[in-house]
Amino acid sequence: MAGRLTREITEMRITFLGTGAGSSTLRAHTGMALECPDGTKLLLDASSGNSVLRHANAVGLNLREFDDLLLSHDHPDHMAGIDFVQFDRALFGGNCDPLRVHASHEALEGLKRHCLATRLNIWDISGDYGRNLEGREFLHWKPSPSGHVIELGPRTTAWHFPADHITGASGWRVECDGMAVVFSGDTRYSPEVARASEGADLLIHEAFCVGDTVLASNAGHCTGGEAGQVAAEAGVASLVLTHLTDAFHADPDPLGVEAAQHYTGPITIAQDCQQITLG
Secondary structure, eight states, X not given: OOOOBOOXXXXXXXXXXXXXXXXXXXXXXXXXXXEOTTSBEEEEEEOSTTHHHHHHHHTTOOGGGOOEEXXXXXXXXXXXXXXXXXXXXXXXXXXXXXXXXXXXXXXXXXXXXXXXXXXXXXXXOOTTEEEOTTOOEXXXXXXXXXXXXXXXXXXXXXXXXXXXXXXXXXXXXXXXXXXXXXXXXXXXXXXXXXXXXXTOSEEEXXXXXXXXXXXXXXXXXXXXXXXXXXXXXXXXXXXXXXXXXXXXXXXXXXXXXXXXXXXXSOEEEOOTTOEEEEO
């Protein structure tokens, strides 16, 4: 089933609900909202805690209207907010559909273990659903293989591809009305990410540090320069850097400067609650 639809628009809007790395204390952890031209609304990752709910409220988004979530991997700074998104839907969403979580098999298994550990409204993870004590379904597990195209709306599709981070880590490509947005997820420099990003209107790529590729790789991440290299290889129209550590919170420009050594297109450093429009 496709996500619920609102009125159609002519643009694709991306709202950055969190732009910080796992170690960040100055930014919310990673999460984004996508509003597509056909009315489809999606979440890309869910940060941790109630950050996505707070920041969505701050910019006027109601996450109870977002029925599909594309999860990159099962590290808590990307998925732990799912607890609070589904709990908010349970308390205030009326008879809304279960939140559909699309991910690799490995990422969903990690999410299931997390849900059983926290027991915030989800007590049973059997079959295709996460259920509360009364047996009501609030999470719908939607595993898909890499490269499998998922229909999320009348004209919105998505598919995930391998990222070089942990087992089951993925990036996502979302397309609607000829526009394409790619999210790298957490990843080292990866030709797979470049191939999946080819011709995209926007590449949202993580950037961990400047210069020290060994440090970045050992942490499972990229330098700003490597993010720029991926953008150049893919021929994307624009690049956004996200997943920043505290070292680059106040002055993120060095990440962009290093990316620009490889990529000549427009580069933006994402900020919490920032919105970008395509189309």
